[in-house]
Amino acid sequence: MENTGLRKRILKFFNRHENLRSFGVLSPCIFWIGIFFLLPLLFMATYSFLERGLYGGVNWLFTWENYTRFVDPLYLKILLRTFRISFLTTVILLIVGYPMAYRIARADKRWRNILLFLVILPFWTSDLIRTYAWMLILRDTGLLNGLLKYLHIIREPLSLLYTEGAILLGLAYVYLPFMVLPLYASIEKLDTSLLEAAEDLGATPFWRFLKVTVPLTKSGILAGSLLVFIPSVGVFVVSDLLGGAKAMMIGNLVQLQFGPARNWPFGSAASFILMTIVLLAVFGYLKFAGGKEALEEVR
Template sequence: MPSDDVAHTIPAAQDSCRSCWLAAPGLLWMILFFLVPLLLVLAISFASRGTYGGIVWEFTWANYLDLLHPLYGKILAQSLWYATLTTAICFLLGFPLAYVIARSPARWQPVLLLLVMLPFWTNFLVRTYAWMILLRHDGLVNHLLLALGLITKPLELLYTPTAVVIGLAYGYLPFMVLPLYVAVERLDPVLVEAAWDLYASRWAVLTRVVVPLTMPGIVGGCILVFIPSIGSFITPDLLGGARSMMIGNLIQHEYLVVRDWPLGSAVSFVLMGIVMAAVVLYYRQASPGDGPLEGR
């Protein structure tokens, strides 16, 4: 480790962990304002709700058992379904894009990747709003479809599950492209050439060579899209209707509208459980360093 070498050559810095203390204020901040609040949510999820919306500190499983109610089950199931659909759409769009970028001239690759990432870094609220304009009753999509003669009267697109999935796919497509790009870039083109030379069909080249060899990237990309999709709030809130609620909306609803904090906390921890399972899967399957942070 480089820093140890420095420490050895400088007598004053013999005590090599002297500067470890530099980490303390930042760590303390994260413990106070990240870890403690999460533990508080966990504690409240086992408490009960008072008559006027306050918290009564009595241990109970009731909040988690309440989640078994079909109403909550439906929201949970449709969240999983929307997130899965989103992941599939991102894969179908992202794989060809990642492939083309990875096989384009080397000097173009950083530029193209930047173009893919740039929208992700812009205001999510605003980008979601853009879809409201496009999908409205008299929005651009309906105008185009009418002009092309594909439909005779405007479709109801906004405030539907379709709009939610489109919005999610739009928001998280960049997460799919980055790990896939890394995987395709590592795939030796000679192997694909060899498959062609051996008269493999297109389908065989794809399913027997390209997909298996880029599997870590595929799994990584899918998980990276799934995680923010399942926990989203803005997209279903703006583009979805009352019937396309997702877990994030349920949490907000329980906290701010119903003011049932214990139940809201229990929903939060179910969501956290799903996300953590996906994170663990990600670290098991994909090699570290393929994460979205590398592109940040």
């Protein structure tokens, strides 16, 4: 019974202070995210301004060098490649994902849930395994080359793996659900009477799509693009397994510095640049798409 007495006293205390009560409920999250997410990011930022020490350590001396190294054509090339691949992935998925989302949104209700679920399913399954599956298909002795040989289309295997094209394919594969889900959400809300109105007023299907459907589903287009672009910029697994050493992206550069190269400050700087790109994309999106509702859309 003492327990309930204590409980009552604690409750009474909290009842008088709503702010404290909310803090009590939220404190585990504040603690965990604060200490194990935000604080490490701060440490990483600090590291990016330190000198590299011997044997992978750091010297606590300030330097810009880790950032100025990016002027080197070698690293500029990696940055540019990362942008090119991420941008292309986003555009490809927009072109593929829009019709797909449109069709799902217009499907019979009983089919719609199943179709949606089939998009959500890969979203939650391992990227590593889904990328590995493409290795089985694309490698020199893989399924695709085997098939082409069997059909006498080729004699020598095509080198499909370890190319930029393979990375693009892998990224499009892994992130297709990220594009389709927000697009679906906005297309489903589309008021079809507006489309009928456009048709009645003589709009051809093409202009109706461009002038009515696209503007009305802008939020989904922006959200989907953001959700594809962000993880593509930071990708590591897909480019590592399908691109290899020939087509390095920022993520692979970071991994290299924290792995074999043992240059943590330089890796931190690369990682910080990556984080900055992501945050700029998010803020740009929020500004374009308009604040809080836009955040809801992404979810």
